[in-house]
Amino acid sequence: MLDATCYAERSQQIIEAGRLLYSRGWSPATSSNYSARIDAGHLAITVSGRHKGQLTPEDVMVVDLAGRPVQSERKASAETLLHTTLYELFPHVGAVLHTHSLTATVLSRLLRGQDAVRLRDYELQKAFEGVTTHALELVVPIFDNTQDIPALAATTRDYLRAHPATPGYLIRGHGLYTWGRTMADSLRHVEAFEFLLACELETIRITR
Numbered sequence: 001m002l003d004a005t006c007y008a009e010r011s012q013q014i015i016e017a018g019r020l021l022y023s024r025g026w027s028p029a030t031s032s033n034y035s036a037r038i039d040a041g042h043l044a045i046t047v048s049g050r051h052k053g054q055l056t057p058e059d060v061m062v063v064d065l066a067g068r069p070v071q072s073e074r075k076a077s078a079e080t081l082l083h084t085t086l087y088e089l090f091p092h093v094g095a096v097l098h099t100h101s102l103t104a105t106v107l108s109r110l111l112r113g114q115d116a117v118r119l120r121d122y123e124l125q126k127a128f129e130g131v132t133t134h135a136l137e138l139v140v141p142i143f144d145n146t147q148d149i150p151a152l153a154a155t156t157r158d159y160l161r162a163h164p165a166t167p168g169y170l171i172r173g174h175g176l177y178t179w180g181r182t183m184a185d186s187l188r189h190v191e192a193f194e195f196l197l198a199c200e201l202e203t204i205r206i207t208r
C-alpha cells in the first residue's frame with residue numbers, strides 16, 4: 001500500500017526541482033528526468049516528454065523498482081531504468097536527478113576517447129557526501145550515449161557495483177546523473193558538478 005502523503009511530498013519535491021534546474025539552464029525543454037524514493041520498492045518519477053520547468057502533479061507518476069508503472073496509464077521517463085538501477089544498488093539513495101546542461105554536454109564530447117573526468121584539488125569536491133578533502137581524486141565516469149537504455153543501465157550497474165563511492169556519471173553528449181539521500185542532497189550535487197565541470201571546461205579552453 002503506497003503512502004499517499006509521502007507520494008504527494010515527493011511529487012512536490014520533483015516539481016520544485018524541475019523549476020530550479022530549468023531556471024539555471026540545466027534542464028532545457030523536455031530534457032532531463034527526476035525521481036524520489038517513496039518506499040523500499042517504489043519511486044516517484046517524471047512522466048516522459050514533459051517540460052521540466054512547468055511540471056504539475058500530473059507530470060509525476062509511480063513506478064516499482066523494475067520500472068513498471070503503478071496505478072498509471074502514463075509513460076514513465078524513457079530513462080527510468082537508469083533511476084531504478086541506482087535505488088536497487090544503493091538503499092540509502094532517496095533522490096536521483098538527470099540534467100542536460102551545456103557544460104556537461106560539451107565537456108563530455110570534448111573528452112572523446114576518455115572514459116572519465118578526474119576531479120582533483122578542488123575545494124568544492126567537499127560538497128559531495130562523504131568527501132572531506134580536496135586531495136581525494138573523484139572519478140566521474142563517462143559512458144557513451146545510446147538509445148538502448150536497458151544496456152546502458154546494465155553498464156552503469158556493473159560500474160557502480162565496483163565503484164560505489166562514485167558521486168555521479170556523465171553520458172557523452174547527453175548529460176549528468178547524480179543522486180543523494182534526499183532531494184536537497186541531490187540538488188547540491190548537481191550544483192557542485194556544474195561548477196566543477198565548468199572549471200574543467202574552462203581549463204581546457206585556456207590551455208588547449
Ligand SMILES: CSC[C@@H](O)[C@@H](O)C(=O)COP(=O)(O)O
Pocket residue numbers: 029030031032033046047048049050076077078079098100
Ligand atoms: C528532449 S531529448 C531528451 C531525452 O531523450 C532524454 O534524454 C531525457 O532526458 C528526457 O527523457 P524523458 O523520457 O522525458 O525522461
Ligand SMILES: [Zn+2]
Pocket residue numbers: 031032033079098100174175
Ligand atoms: Zn537525458
